Amino acid sequence: MSFEPRIIGFLCNWCSYTGADLAGTARMKYPPNMTSIRVMCSGRIDPGFILSSFRKGADGVLVCGCHPGDCHYVEGNYKCLRRMLLTRQLIKDFGIDPVRLRLEWVSASEGARFQEVITEFTEQIRSLGPLKLGGLVPEVERTAVHT
Amino acid sequence: MAKPKLAIYWAASCGGCDIAILDIEEKILGVVDFFDLVFWPCAMDIKYDDVRAMPDKSITLTLFNGAIRNSENYEMAHLLRQKSVVLCAFGSCAADGCIPGLANFCHKQDILEYVYHKSPSLDNPNGTIPQVECRVPEGRLTIPEMWDSVFSLGQTVPVDVIIPGCPPQSDQIAAVVATVIDILKTGKPLPPAGTVLGATDKSCCDECPRERNVKKIKKFVRPFEVVTDPDICLMEQGIICNGPATRSGCGAKCVKAGVPCRGCYGLPINVRDQGAKMVSAIASVIDSNDPEEIERIIATIPDPVGTFYRFSLPGSMLRRVQS
Numbered sequence: 001m002s003f004e005p006r007i008i009g010f011l012c013n014w015c016s017y018t019g020a021d022l023a024g025t026a027r028m029k030y031p032p033n034m035t036s037i038r039v040m041c042s043g044r045i046d047p048g049f050i051l052s053s054f055r056k057g058a059d060g061v062l063v064c065g066c067h068p069g070d071c072h073y074v075e076g077n078y079k080c081l082r083r084m085l086l087t088r089q090l091i092k093d094f095g096i097d098p099v100r101l102r103l104e105w106v107s108a109s110e111g112a113r114f115q116e117v118i119t120e121f122t123e124q125i126r127s128l129g130p131l132k133l134g135g136l137v138p139e140v141e142r143t144a145v146h147t
Numbered sequence: 148m149a150k151p152k153l154a155i156y157w158a159a160s161c162g163g164c165d166i167a168i169l170d171i172e173e174k175i176l177g178v179v180d181f182f183d184l185v186f187w188p189c190a191m192d193i194k195y196d197d198v199r200a201m202p203d204k205s206i207t208l209t210l211f212n213g214a215i216r217n218s219e220n221y222e223m224a225h226l227l228r229q230k231s232v233v234l235c236a237f238g239s240c241a242a243d244g245c246i247p248g249l250a251n252f253c254h255k256q257d258i259l260e261y262v263y264h265k266s267p268s269l270d271n272p273n274g275t276i277p278q279v280e281c282r283v284p285e286g287r288l289t290i291p292e293m294w295d296s297v298f299s300l301g302q303t304v305p306v307d308v309i310i311p312g313c314p315p316q317s318d319q320i321a322a323v324v325a326t327v328i329d330i331l332k333t334g335k336p337l338p339p340a341g342t343v344l345g346a347t348d349k350s351c352c353d354e355c356p357r358e359r360n361v362k363k364i365k366k367f368v369r370p371f372e373v374v375t376d377p378d379i380c381l382m383e384q385g386i387i388c389n390g391p392a393t394r395s396g397c398g399a400k401c402v403k404a405g406v407p408c409r410g411c412y413g414l415p416i417n418v419r420d421q422g423a424k425m426v427s428a429i430a431s432v433i434d435s436n437d438p439e440e441i442e443r444i445i446a447t448i449p450d451p452v453g454t455f456y457r458f459s460l461p462g463s464m465l466r467r468v469q470s
Contacts, residue, residue, distance in 0.1 A: 133466075
């Protein structure tokens with residue numbers, strides 16, 4: 001069977017989730033690979049959510065928030081920006097391609113932009129292939145034949 | 148009545164935890180008075196076969212320090228789990244992997260290659276690398292097999308209580324020992340499995356006496372580059388301090404002495420990944436909303452992952468470098 005990427009999308013309630021909704025109501029077509037999780041603000045997204053997604057089998061994580069200057073809570077998206085830039089550095093140091101974590105600003109009126117981002121990101125992750133995490137259980141080590 | 152039995156074991160560790168136990172000073176006399184010390188490789192001459200011969204659950208309390216790094220550590224973790232009523236992950240190595248766990252940033256092959264082929268202080272003309280098994284005229288010799296990854300004790304066998312710290316502070320050890328003795332004497336129920344003893348439920352920042360002014364910064368510095376203000380939060384002075392993502396219990400000794408917290412007491416309650424929590428904390432002090440400037444400020448952090456995960460890499464969500 002061909003590889004279907006599993007993508008987790010954290011979408012802010014005020015802009016991006018509504019933007020995704022708009023893409024849906026406007027019957028825009030996009031790949032069904034993303035599972036969306038609605039959060040009140042992109043500033044609510046703890047870097048632990050990203051690592052947890054990868055740990056639990058996500059091949060890519062998409063974080064969407066309001067455009068800079070448009071945050072419903074004034075500056076949550078700036079906080080998100082700083083966190084995601086550092087998280088990207090973190091996963092890069094862990095040997096995970098930083099492309100697997102994507103940050104995008106999508107407003108409530110940008111259904112077409114949402115469609116574009118999802119389509120592009122899904123294809124990007126598809127070409128990267130599945131994310132395989134190693135070193136998770138001692139039993140694997142115990143039975144491994146080391147050279 | 149026979150005394151309760153106590154065992155102390157070291158796996159992949161530096162020996163500091165064993166020293167920390169002796170650091171409880173004269174209270175150690177109370178420990179040996181109450182307990183029958185049956186196994187302590189650091190201090191007693193006793194063989195693994197002696198432990199294998201003990202009945203199951205015959206050791207009342209085992210203080211297990213050190214991470215699980217090779218086949219010997221793994222075997223002893225299972226053996227001591229089988230023989231002990233209460234298995235305690237003692238110290239940061241057993242709790243989260245600690246310094247030995249930083250080896251998870253590379254692979255076994257890289258380590259062997261550096262240590263036996265590339266290290267500048269090396270004298271190894273034949274390029275010998277230790278083998279798990281080798282033949283000598285006298286017969287077959289074996290050593291434990293080093294693994295590719297380091298694990299915490301809790302990832303290997305079920306653990307009853309955890310005492311964090313690198314090493315655990317002596318006053319905390321004394322308090323925990325007193326608690327355990329009290330439980331055993333009065334027959335009180337044990338705390339639920341996985342309980343953290345000898346620490347609090349707050350973060351290191353809660354114990355830190357330094358003043359916080361919610362000041363943001365444009366650049367991170369290393370401690371030797373600046374003369375620090377003794378009364379202001381180190382993070383606000385641009386020094387990476389793991390206090391916000393570290394459990395308290397140490398009395399904030401390092402920060403009181405002007406040295407940033409390195410995170411040895413492990414994750415605070417309700418935190419699942421120390422590094423992720425540090426990312427949040429660092430993101431809050433960076434004074435910029437411009438992506439390029441933020442990247443520049445981030446670039447001034449020396450070795451971000453090694454710093455954030457110094458004591459908890461095997462216990463973290465990703466556990467090891469993935470490439």
